[in-house]
Amino acid sequence: MAAGLKDKVAGEISSLGFKPRLDVVLVGENPASKVYVKMKNIACEKVGIESVKHSLPDTTTQEELLSLVSKLNADPAVDGVLVQLPLPKQIAESAVIKAIDPAKDVDGFHPVNMGLLLSGQPGLTPSTPTGVIAMLDSINFNYNGAKAVVVGRSNIVGKPLAIMLLQRNCTVTVCHSKTKNLPEETRQADLLIAAAGKPKLITADMVKEDAVVIDVGINRTDSGLCGDVDFDAVKEKASAISPVPGGVGPMTVASLMRNTLEAAKERRK
Numbered sequence: 001m002a003a004g005l006k007d008k009v010a011g012e013i014s015s016l017g018f019k020p021r022l023d024v025v026l027v028g029e030n031p032a033s034k035v036y037v038k039m040k041n042i043a044c045e046k047v048g049i050e051s052v053k054h055s056l057p058d059t060t061t062q063e064e065l066l067s068l069v070s071k072l073n074a075d076p077a078v079d080g081v082l083v084q085l086p087l088p089k090q091i092a093e094s095a096v097i098k099a100i101d102p103a104k105d106v107d108g109f110h111p112v113n114m115g116l117l118l119s120g121q122p123g124l125t126p127s128t129p130t131g132v133i134a135m136l137d138s139i140n141f142n143y144n145g146a147k148a149v150v151v152g153r154s155n156i157v158g159k160p161l162a163i164m165l166l167q168r169n170c171t172v173t174v175c176h177s178k179t180k181n182l183p184e185e186t187r188q189a190d191l192l193i194a195a196a197g198k199p200k201l202i203t204a205d206m207v208k209e210d211a212v213v214i215d216v217g218i219n220r221t222d223s224g225l226c227g228d229v230d231f232d233a234v235k236e237k238a239s240a241i242s243p244v245p246g247g248v249g250p251m252t253v254a255s256l257m258r259n260t261l262e263a264a265k266e267r268r269k
């Protein structure tokens with residue numbers, strides 16, 4: 001699916017007459033962030049987006065980062081600006097997210113884009129939830145009245161996904177670390193989304209028969225990468241389930257490519 005989505009984006013870009021440009025800012029040496037930035041770079045090359053990487057040291061101050069963001073905002077050649085999270089502790093993420101021009105905010109994290117999403121208006125939407133919706137659309141998931149349970153309430157995954165599902169007429173429950181009885185909530189889900197960042201948090205006894213299960217979690221354990229769902233056991237109960245790795249991750253990158261294309265078209269029209 002991710003390959004198909006990227007092919008579509010590549011096809012559209014080849015008929016644009018210009019190459020969209022995405023600038024990715026990486027601060028510090030976080031190994032996972034380095035991998036993500038590299039994957040984004042490879043995807044850009046594949047679809048025909050010019051990708052420019054800005055690597056800054058761990059000691060970068062907030063002022064220095066904001067100054068780079070402001071330079072990229074003002075540069076007419078730049079279509080998308082992405083600052084890879086997390087940032088070193090001396091930098092407030094919210095200040096950086098707010099500083100990005102909403103028209104170039106291909107991650108969709110700026111409060112303006114969040115507000116547009118919340119109020120049901122068009123804008124750049126966060127890549128991971130957008131990728132999840134594309135996966136559900138691909139299996140013709142019947143959102144209408146379905147009971148959706150989202151485990152996780154972060155600004156980048158849980159909250160925007162809950163809003164997107166609500167807009168598609170699901171009845172949505174959002175769970176978090178203070179939820180009193182998580183299994184009781186998840187067992188009611190026709191659609192269960194795990195985005196907590198806790199390895200194998202969701203076990204088979206927490207899943208309703210024939211539920212659709214999407215695993216957003218990426219956890220690095222001693223035995224390699226795993227999701228938030230105990231895949232082997234839950235796949236026996238679910239009617240559809242996404243794996244980790246190879247599920248939401250590639251869809252996130254593909255959705256980012258789509259966002260960059262949309263931002264470029266909108267800004268240059």
Ligand code: NDP
Binds near residue numbers: 128156176218248
């Ligand atoms: P955060 O750490 O920002 O949020 C995690 C959320 O899960 C919080 O709302 C937290 O609750 C909740 N939570 C934690 N433990 C439990 C628990 N035991 N029971 C119920 N809820 C719990 O993570 P992100 O949203 O950024 O990411 C979530 C996961 O998705 C991570 O594994 C991350 O690596 C992965 N991810 C994957 C992407 C992809 O492309 N596939 C993209 C982005 C993230 P509370 O708010 O109360 O603290």
